[in-house]
Amino acid sequence: MMERTVTIVPEAGLHARPASKLVETANEFESELQIATDGAEPVDARSMLAVSSMAAEQGEDVRLIADGPDAEAALDALEEVLSTPEGEYDDE
Amino acid sequence: MDKETVDRVISPDLVSLEEPPADKRAVIEHLLDLAVEAGRVSDREQALEDLLAREEETSTGVGKGIGIPHAKTAGAIEPTVAFTRSSDGVDFGAPDGKPATLLFMILVPEAGNSEHLEILSSLSRALMNDEVREDLHTADSPKEVTTVLTNAIT
Numbered sequence: 001m002m003e004r005t006v007t008i009v010p011e012a013g014l015h016a017r018p019a020s021k022l023v024e025t026a027n028e029f030e031s032e033l034q035i036a037t038d039g040a041e042p043v044d045a046r047s048m049l050a051v052s053s054m055a056a057e058q059g060e061d062v063r064l065i066a067d068g069p070d071a072e073a074a075l076d077a078l079e080e081v082l083s084t085p086e087g088e089y090d091d092e
Numbered sequence: 093m094d095k096e097t098v099d100r101v102i103s104p105d106l107v108s109l110e111e112p113p114a115d116k117r118a119v120i121e122h123l124l125d126l127a128v129e130a131g132r133v134s135d136r137e138q139a140l141e142d143l144l145a146r147e148e149e150t151s152t153g154v155g156k157g158i159g160i161p162h163a164k165t166a167g168a169i170e171p172t173v174a175f176t177r178s179s180d181g182v183d184f185g186a187p188d189g190k191p192a193t194l195l196f197m198i199l200v201p202e203a204g205n206s207e208h209l210e211i212l213s214s215l216s217r218a219l220m221n222d223e224v225r226e227d228l229h230t231a232d233s234p235k236e237v238t239t240v241l242t243n244a245i246t
Binding site: 013015016017019020023024027043046047048049050052053054055057 | 146149150153154155156158160186187206209210212213214216217219220
């Protein structure tokens with residue numbers, strides 16, 4: 001199990017495009033991936049419903065928890081989504 | 093959210109248990125009309141434009157058969173949640189590919205700061221519970237729907 005704390009960069013916070021990008025990315029990996037705001041219970045990073053429940057805003061720190069064969073790559077990918085300003089996503 | 097806030101944003105007149113249209117845009121208009129008829133919308137056209145703009149950005153299907161179109165809009169008078177349910181489901185572009193059978197619309201006025209995100213967050217948290225979703229599917233009156241939601245959110 002690996003953990004990493006990342007600060008949310010996108011202006012919208014974990015909402016709208018950044019949130020769907022995060023969920024989409026999390027679903028590309030085999031590892032169990034969880035995400036939590038400070039002091040809150042971690043939720044499934046592969047569930048849009050769970051991520052919507054977080055109400056995480058720009059500038060907030062979130063804890064990423066990965067467990068599985070590609071944990072490190074998954075954390076790298078999720079960190080990149082959370083650290084990339086909206087509008088700089090390379091798929092658009 | 094506390095009970096007072098939940099009672100303020102949702103009431104039985106914002107709930108319709110009639111089968112809604114099966115098309116995403118039509119079901120959004122159907123939910124919006126509930127809010128219009130309940131006297132919570134000052135500018136229907138503006139509210140619709142803002143709801144559809146948000147859908148353009150990313151669709152609001154969140155999985156587990158739930159769609160939550162939402163907008164902060166100058167067309168809304170006060171924070172509002174409307175609800176309907178679809179037996180066949182409506183495609184809301186959910187990551188899990190499941191059509192949405194439980195449909196919520198959230199509208200908050202422009203001055204609402206992050207209130208729409210707080211409502212979205214509280215509602216999402218409540219809907220993660222399997223039992224709450226099941227109770228919403230089986231509720232047989234608008235009043236029962238608001239009771240389920242009030243108990244689940246507060």
